[in-house]
Amino acid sequence: RLDRKALEDILARVSWLLHDHPQLRELDLNPVAVQPAGALALDWRATTA
Numbered sequence: 001r002l003d004r005k006a007l008e009d010i011l012a013r014v015s016w017l018l019h020d021h022p023q024l025r026e027l028d029l030n031p032v033a034v035q036p037a038g039a040l041a042l043d044w045r046a047t048t049a
Helices: 004-020
Strands: 024-029 032-035 038-041 044-048
Touching (some): 004 024
Antiparallel strands (some): 024 044, 032 038
């Protein structure tokens, strides 16, 4: 079974990050690995204004 709660946590943290930092125009997390005990963005890229 995959750790759905960990994926939900990543999505919530991304939402708050974008909310708290309006200068972020784009955030790309690809891929996100969801395991039985956690989730991790293996690569990411951010674009600012």
